Amino acid sequence: MKVMTMAATAVLALGLTSAQAEPVKVGMITTLSGGGAGLGIDVRDGFLLAVKQSGNSDIEVIVEDDQRKPDVAVQLADKMVQSDKVDVMTGIIWSNLAMAVIPSVTAQGKFYLSPNAGPSALAGKGCHPNYFNVAWQNDNLHEGAGAYANFADMKKSFILAPNYPAGKDALTGYKRFYKGDLAGEIYTKLGQTDYAAELAQIRASGADSVFFFLPGGMGISFLKQYKDSGIDLPVVGPAFSFDQGILQAVGDAALGVKNTSQWSKDIANETNKAFVESFQAEYGRLPSLYASQGFDTANLLLSAMAKADVSDADAFRAALEEADFRSTRGNFKFGPNHHPIQDIHVREVIKEGDVYTNKIIGTALTSHADAYWAECDM
């Protein structure tokens, strides 16, 4: 197996170097310190792993930390475009930072490959020929959760998300597919860690299920308090509150919860299997969906580099549009607005030995495109 992979990479590298005229400079701005650092670190590690495995020496990656602050991200982007003269940018995790950086980067003729943030504004009217999203449009996983809720015969969901753009995209996405009634709809504060008040409302609302989008630490707090409150309703949510990085901190409270994701470590294809094994060997931990997104982003870029020269923007764009790489997700292609068309799976949180992780139990949406592509005119 190992020999096979090595041989494959060697062949791939040979193919790449022969087509490559000049090196590609990649500027990665991501969150490496502060509260959300786990996500950025996973994206970076996944990306660098793919670059390393390609053996391609014509790619240079500059990594900088945005500290989850829009102003810092904007400064770094200016520096990378103007003094480092990067060709391609990537890395941003948060939608508010993406909105601050991406439009100006693409307007300056650079390519931007998003490994995570997919705000609706950039998928519809604000789409750009040089902007590609390799993860998902923000609404996608929530739409999958809505579809699953219908399947699981949920008729009265209580839904909650933080009061910021991605939170609104989340509830909109869920409601777009969910056919039942709402027992309640709440926007919580961004960064809120105590959900006692919301849990009391859920208990009093007569709901038959709970949908929530609370990424990072917010989700950990919510789930622990949910378990402690004694409320015994089924929970469904997007993968962000159940990714590999935070499940260990949630513990038993997450067991059995259904969540929706475009990726899971048990998706059965050779690329994914090799990715999970090599990520674990390289970094000593299981990859999260963020790591898979970083890995796919790098492989997309490498596939385009093999076909076209980055200085020829039209040819390079066409090469990116083909998405001719093996995604860890299996099926993957770009829609007309450069956002993924892909399957959204339903996963269940399980315990493997001492480690909490996810297992796929079904597919919520097949070859799913986002709701905004028709508004995109490019």
Place this chain on the structure above:
Amino acid sequence: MFLMLQGRGFMSLILLIEQILNGLQFGIMLFLMAAGLTLIFGVMGLINLAHGSLYMIGAFCAAAVAGMTGSFLLGLIAALAGAALAGALVELVVIRRLYRKDHLDQVLATFALILIFSEGTRWIFGSFPLFLDVPDYLSGPITLPGGIQYPLYRLALIVIGLAVGLGLYLLISKTRLGVQIRAGENDREMIAALGIDIAKLYTIVFALGAALAGFAGALVGAIQSVQVGMGEPVLIMAFVVIVIGGIGSIKGALIGALLVGLTDTLGGIFLPEVMKLFFDPSTATSIGSSLASMAIYVLMAAVLVLKPAGLFGARA
């Protein structure tokens, strides 16, 4: 619309009582943070932005020790000891040099401490949140009179917080150390002249404040997320509390913390409901939630207009 609210009358009473308990519990945890902050400011005249880091240190110590030994109680003891030790160390190495400087220098130096503590913690424990859970004997809900289901752990937090508050009151009003602390708040030069080792007093007060913060971090960490940067949002709330309560006043910190806890919790529930009388549900939720996030700052502004020194503040 009114009919609908009336129809929910009975449920609403239970909900209201539950929410008041939630507000109290939140307020009491804020009090543990604010008490240390206000004590340090009152006695030493120091603005300590790194107080949130001590809260984080408490939670990480508790998570690490509880993870190793399996005992939540040992975790709590480790939190108290770890935060007090970190506090004393910081006071001896850094803070000591800041007393004579103006507040801007203090803010700058203690902000640097936040960064050092955050990245240091990441260096030791990694970037991913740690696991700390409520112990079995305190987990799950219990039924209160009137059929209210309430988590036992949150009730325990209220009781523990009140007990710590009482202990603090006794310490300050009945012991020799308390006399020195009160004297230090009123007239620093005089107690130094009376032969009291002011440097030692400052270290003790700082360590005491740190221990309270670390204790709060550990208690709250069990139901929230133990991660780098967890202290800063609480720090902002704690500053609001001491501004409302009056800087330097422990009593003010208690009243202020309860006010902030209740306003924040009840505002978050009832403002969106009130807005539903005027707007469609989706807009009402959105406007109501935005107003609720402002509620405690509106409260603070109102208190400052009426009593510029805070409710129990001695100095303007």
